[in-house]
Amino acid sequence: MTTFDDPFDARYRLTPGCSCGRHGSEAEHAAASAVSGDAQTSRVVESAVMRALFPEDATRRAFLTAVGAGTAIAAVNALFPLATATDVFAQGLKPEKTDLKVGFIPITCATPIIMAAPMGFYEKQGLKVEVVKTAGWAVIRDKAINKEYDAAHMLSPMPLAISMGVGSNPIPWSAPAIENINGQAITLAMKHKDKRDPKSWAGMKFAVPFDYSMHNYLLRYYLAEAGLDPDKDVQIRAVPPPEMVANLRADNIDGFLAPDPVNQRAVYDGVGFIHLLSKEMWDGHPCCVFSASRQFVTEMPGTYQALLKAIIEATAYAQKAEHRKEIAAAIAPTNYLNQPVTVVEQVLTGTFADGLGGVKKDADRIAFDPFPWESFAVWILTQMKRWGQIKGDVDYQKVAKEVFLATDATKLMAEAGLTPPQATTKTFSVMGKPFDPSKPEEYVASFAIKRG
Amino acid sequence: MRGSLSLRAGLLSVLIFAAFIGAWQFATMPTTGAAGDVDPEYAAxxxxxxxxxxxxxxxxxxxVGATIWGHLKDPFYVRGANDQGVGVQLAYSLGRVLLGYLLAAAVATPLGFLIGMSPLVYRALDPFIQVLKPISPLAWMPLALYTIKDSGISAIFVIFICSLWPMLINTAFGVASVRKEWLNVAATLEVGALRKAFLVILPAAAPTIMTGMRISIGIAWLVIVAAEMLVGGxxxxxxxxNEWNNLSIGNIITAILLIGLVGMALDVALGRAARLVAYRE
Structure with missing residues (x-):
């Protein structure tokens, strides 16, 4: 069952796998049975609603066969105004505003946001977007909140933190697309090249880009797994990514868990070596998101959709390995990342110098997948809870659903020729420890080293 | 004799500069170490x-010389919002500084005048001024961003707030320390309050006021670099x-030199203006 099939048809399955069995893959099936135009839009919305009502596919099919599709539509309509929801996503929404400003931090996580400007993805949606380089995460947050930016590149925990009012006033924020998955690394200063065991890292000073960042949570997780208390045994401080290499060079810090190209730049300048790719801790973890205020999403649905579509198409383009070199050349100049092309290219292609004299190859060092899994948000919230950034009871699922806008991504991913996943949550494991998004409290409680 | 002194001073300046460059060249001499067994794939x-x-x-x-020459050859290029020539960048900074500075002057001079005229107000406001004066511009920045909600205006506000105090204090001090005899003469001649302010106090306090302005422009120029590093754009x-991101020391040195030169030009201009209002007793 793809997002374009009729969810009121009992013959289809809503969960992954080709629905009719006649096609090799779901994508082929979609190509064969594609519905176009208006129907497409309403199908997507209806699917999302049905998925929410019937998480178990068997229940939905039982329901449909028992009452018939017509009754089902009427029944669901009574519960949820399908027509209204479909209208919101209806085609032909003209952007209310075409001149936009989108803020970014000069790191490769922002690749889709940045490349969409020089490579014409914004233009294709009829938008004139100025991508503005910004000095740090606190500044990008303040500028986005102050509406100087229409949308912005943020770390995935930031929209959650802003929505909950952690570290700022509570303002409903949204993350309709993940920028990149993987693509971070732990880099250590050259003098530590024999201290590869994290158990021997007590007393060291580390930098992460921001308090509310995957980097902070992953580094803390990594240290805690090695038996170190990240608040007592080491020092972790927030340093904007661009300043990290300068600080590592000056011996202000011993290492960092940072976004690229910072890690590769440290290697390029002979200052540090790549100890561990974040991929090796959790393959497929999210890092940065494309984000906008809830107000922007609701007041300018046309602009929002066009912008999100451009981002998702850019993300789809960036995911293809054969495009990576071209993208590296497009985003390396002074106007964007301001880095030597070879550094950006090593990050994106995954053939890179490790800083210790070796050349490593890992095509998935950084990958691009826009789908904002709600379970990602839940995991992030568990870590915020674990380290005392949020206190008291948290409605994990609710916050995740309100901030990570999976429905929008589903629809636009399909239009961009990607295959959106059928569910909005998934399980995964971090450093071998499985995470069940339906049991966040138990997960937090299961850690030996935590706050509060 | 004076001519030969400045000649000798000039010669000494050149010598110091040459010694500095020489030391720099020596310290950064490329060490032709044994490259030897490096994997060429890695080296690339x-x-x-x-x-x-x-x-x-x-x-x-x-x-660094080549970098500077590269910038001076084409100072006004614009290649997108985030990549513009040094000339354009300096113009942006100067515009911000002048705006914030003129606003501060427009507030500080009349206010300082009033404070200086009244010993009571002078004493009453003194503690506030003393506390606010030494606050670093960067400490104001988060507060400004939070309340003003616009990074451009915040930068100008920070210039304003930091260049305000020297002007205010100097104006008040200059006005308060006008010689009693002159005020007494004015009183004897029954000069009106407004005339007294403009014809007696202002000329008498002008050199002190100008000193305050000169200090302020120096501070404003110091502040702008820090403020722009923080808000960007x-x-x-x-x-x-931006060049720090790229660890491009050559570009940073170019910028440092330009910042120094512009700061000097601003100081010289204010110094000239101060000479215009100076008087001899």
């Missing part, structure tokens, strides 16, 4: 120094930050 992926197991080196004077401070 890192900088020259890193391939030999060293940190990338500080640029030589010649490298445009300006010479942003340029420094």
């Amino acid at each position: 992926l890192v900088s020259g120094a890193a391939a030999q197991g060293a940190k990338s080196a500080f640029p030589t004077p010649a490298d 445009t300006g010479i401070g942003y340029f420094v930050w």
Whole structure:
């Protein structure tokens, strides 16, 4: 069952796998049975609603066969105004505003946001977007909140933190697309090249880009797994990514868990070596998101959709390995990342110098997948809870659903020729420890080293 | 004799400069170490120094000279919002500084005048001024961003708030310390309050006021670089930050030199203006 099939048809399955069995893959099936135009839009919305009502596919099919599709539509309509929801996503929404400003931090996580400007993805949606380089995460947050930016590149925990009012006033924020998955690394200063065991890292000073960042949570997780208390045994401080290499060079810090190209730049300048790719801790973890205020999403649905579509198409383009070199050349100049092309290219292609004299190859060092899994948000919230950034009871699922806008991504991913996943949550494991998004409290409680 | 003194001073300046460049050149001389057994595939992926197991080196004077020349050749290019020539960046910074500074002057001079005229107000406001004066511009920045909600205006506000105090204090001090005899003469001649202010006090206090203005412009120029490094976008401070990202020391040195030159020009201009209002007793 793809997002374009009729969810009121009992013959289809809503969960992954080709629905009719006649096609090799779901994508082929979609190509064969594609519905176009208006129907497409309403199908997507209806699917999302049905998925929410019937998480178990068997229940939905039982329901449909028992009452018939017509009754089902009427029944669901009574519960949820399908027509209204479909209208919101209806085609032909003209952007209310075409001149936009989108803020970014000069790191490769922002690749889709940045490349969409020089490579014409914004233009294709009829938008004139100025991508503005910004000095740090606190500044990008303040500028986005102050509406100087229409949308912005943020770390995935930031929209959650802003929505909950952690570290700022509570303002409903949204993350309709993940920028990149993987693509971070732990880099250590050259003098530590024999201290590869994290158990021997007590007393060291580390930098992460921001308090509310995957980097902070992953580094803390990594240290805690090695038996170190990240608040007592080491020092972790927030340093904007661009300043990290300068600080590592000056011996202000011993290492960092940072976004690229910072890690590769440290290697390029002979200052540090790549100890561990974040991929090796959790393959497929999210890092940065494309984000906008809830107000922007609701007041300018046309602009929002066009912008999100451009981002998702850019993300789809960036995911293809054969495009990576071209993208590296497009985003390396002074106007964007301001880095030597070879550094950006090593990050994106995954053939890179490790800083210790070796050349490593890992095509998935950084990958691009826009789908904002709600379970990602839940995991992030568990870590915020674990380290005392949020206190008291948290409605994990609710916050995740309100901030990570999976429905929008589903629809636009399909239009961009990607295959959106059928569910909005998934399980995964971090450093071998499985995470069940339906049991966040138990997960937090299961850690030996935590706050509060 | 004076001519020969300035000649000798000039000669000494040149010598100091040459010694500095010489020392710099010596310190950054490329060490032709044994490259030897480096994997060429690895060497192609890192900088020259890193391939030999060293940190990338500080640029030589010649490298920096070439960088400076590159910037001076084409100072006004605009290649997108985040990449503009140093001339354009300096113009942005100067515009911000002048705006904030003129606003501060427009507030500080009349206010300082009033404070200086009244010993009571002078004493009453003194503690506030003393506390607010030494606050770093960067400490104001988060507060400004939070309340003003616009990074451009915040930068100007920070210039304003930092260049306000020297002008205010100097104006008040200059006005308060006008010689009693002159005020007494004015009183004897039954000069009106307004006439007294403009014809007696203002000329008498003008040199002190100008000193305050000169201090302020120096502070404003110091502040703008820090403020722009923080908010980014445009300006010479942003340029420094952007090149810091790229660890491009040559570009940073270029910016440092330009910042110094512009700061000197501003100071000289205010110095000239101060000479215009000076008087001899």
